[in-house]
Amino acid sequence: MKGIMIQGTSSDAGKSFLVTGLCRLLADRGVRVCPFKSQNMSNNSCVTWDGLEVSRAQAVQAEAARLRPETFMNPILLKPRRDTCSEIVLEGRVFEAPADRDYYRTFTMSYGLSAVRHALRHIAEHFDAVVIEGAGSPAEVNLNETEIVNMRIAREADVHVLLVTDVDRGGSLASVVGTLELLGEDRQRVKGVVFNKFRGDPALFAPAVEWLEARTGVRVIGVMPWVEGASIAGEDSLGLRWGRGGPGALSVGVVRFPGISNFTDLDPFEHEPDVDLVGLDSGTPLKVLRSLDAVILPGSKNSMRDMSWLRETGLAEALRAFADAGGFVLGLCGGYQMMGRRLEDPDLRENSEMRGIDGLGLLPVVTRFGAEVKTTVCVSGALNPKFAPNPNRNSNTAGVPIPVKGYEIHFGRTIPDAGASCKPLFILEDGMKDGRAEGLGTEGLQIAGTYLHGVFENDRFRGLWLNALRHTRGLEERPAVNTASRKEQAYDALAAAVERHLDVNGILGLMGLS
CATH class of the missing domain: 3.40.50.880 (Class I glutamine amidotransferase (GATase) domain)
Known part of the structure; x- marks a missing residue:
């Protein structure tokens, strides 16, 4: 497929943020781009035009891409009921089995993977490109055998990966190096790193960029600042x-x-x-x-x-x-x-x-x-x-x-x-x-x-x-503020920040787009 996958060194690193910005930027360039996340765990969801349920995050990304949300953009949604059990929404409908300790053995590698492959085929047939969002961190080695949301999806779609890390929370250099070390053979898919939520003078961060590229051999695609006026819907209440x-x-x-x-x-x-x-x-x-x-x-x-x-x-x-x-x-x-x-x-x-x-x-x-x-x-x-x-x-x-x-x-x-x-x-x-x-x-x-x-x-x-x-x-x-106008302004501001601070031509090249 023509596309790119955005993975993160942790939750809330900026994956959704970057996917949303890329979707608006590509849509404005005339690319028929589709957002995709194979499996999302969130209690934020919405209803599609045909009465099915999809993650709110992918609905926002679809809106940024000037599309209406569809279930193939998020074929699996897990909605936590308590710490050890979630409701499964498969292709927009409740799947009558809980996502408990048997979930990875009985669901992901059968019903789940089949639904993901079906969705990817549909996207490949109907869109120019896909921007895929991962979940959490791809370095969770205990989940590698049955995960269907990070590197397995990059392999299924055969796309390159950008790794995004949150500078604001600290420890981003160690997070990137540690993640790459734990990826094994999948490390070769990672073609770029994005530092996100940077505050201050970028010149002061240049030595860190140079060190990371020399240490890992992976290019830094850009350093995204903390973008004001570009807030998007979050996936958890921390947002x-x-x-x-x-x-x-x-x-x-x-x-x-x-x-x-x-x-x-x-x-x-x-x-x-x-x-x-x-x-x-x-x-x-x-x-x-x-x-x-x-x-x-x-x-x-x-x-x-x-x-x-x-x-x-x-x-x-x-x-x-x-x-x-x-x-x-x-x-x-x-x-x-x-x-x-x-x-x-x-x-x-x-x-x-x-x-x-x-x-x-x-x-x-x-x-x-x-x-x-x-x-x-x-x-x-x-x-x-x-x-x-x-x-x-x-x-x-x-x-x-x-x-x-x-x-x-x-x-x-x-x-x-x-x-x-x-x-x-x-x-x-x-x-x-x-x-x-x-x-x-x-x-x-x-x-x-x-x-x-x-x-x-x-x-x-x-x-x-x-x-x-x-x-x-x-x-x-x-008078009430015009929220639709504000959302459009936020998408545009995010796309402008992506174009200004990231190597967009390099990303297009990785996606297979001219």
Whole structure:
């Protein structure tokens, strides 16, 4: 295949970052380029146009390549349920077997490798080139026999490898030398090294570059600086950035569940200049929570276990008191489920060893996990007119529908109590049922819950919710930032940095492109 593979000396070295930048750069040069990661372990995912599930990271890379995400870009997705077990998503659908200690013996070298080969054949037939992302480090010698995400994939696709390392965390020279030493015969595939996240004067780093090339015989393709204004969606919660708004900002707490998932739902707040995200966990003092303007309960890979964690840490009681005092609380997917009266799992579908647990009681709903298939669907619709802007405060938008779109990924059905006083949050049109009521909210959106991932990427809805917080604080309302424009600017800035700081012609040569 014509292409290149980006591997790293560690997790979070910058593999996704570099793949995204190369995809935008090549797409802008007229190359039909496809991103690819054979196996991703992440609880951040999204739904494709045809109702299948794919990693969020590869969806972002597809967007950078000006493509819609497809499952062949990420044929295997592992979604951790706990430390020793993950849900397997194979070619976009749940594979009914857990990724536990037998995973490498019973899955990777049969179903997994077959799916990877099928995806690579499809890409070779339909695209000019591929940019492949590895996972973790290729130097994990204990996994070499059954790994299907690093050097085995480079061999399957028969592509050269660039090794990226994080200068900012320190030890990058040792990481590169050690990784190359452990690769064995596969070392010959590594044709270049990229130092990433460099801060300071590049001239001071030149001796290190010269030493590494002399020591290893591998060329340094470039030194990437810390690129401002080019943030992309991360794969794990370490990528969340807290405290960005500064003095006088709105303070929005985010509960950091042990099983937090789809935290990229929060990315749009990064573009809002007056919003601070504050992480809430077991060690958060109550006075911090009381000082917040709002709290968001994000998605969870295991709502039962995370609800139990809320109770054990005392956060459940604190959240109820916060809501009773007029604080805004919004739950997304698993967070929405936990806001209800109760969660029931008679068949242990959540794999939590609990058949039922009381929720926060903030919304009059009960969630039941049964034998139904996982819901994965793209949706669109509008905010319930009951929650439209107050014409006395915002007359220019009064009565104008607020459109929304996003996607649902969840097990379980959330059922409102009969005669509940809360109103449906959205009215959706999708393949399930036109005019479907979704979510639930109280007056003024003080308490609200929804299954809609990506809801805050809808600028007008995000603006409405933030302005409700500002109004409570007596602050002036502000228009929402255009997130689609900001994302495009980020992709362009990243591509420009790749072109400026890396030997792009050398990379094209390694890819077999003129």
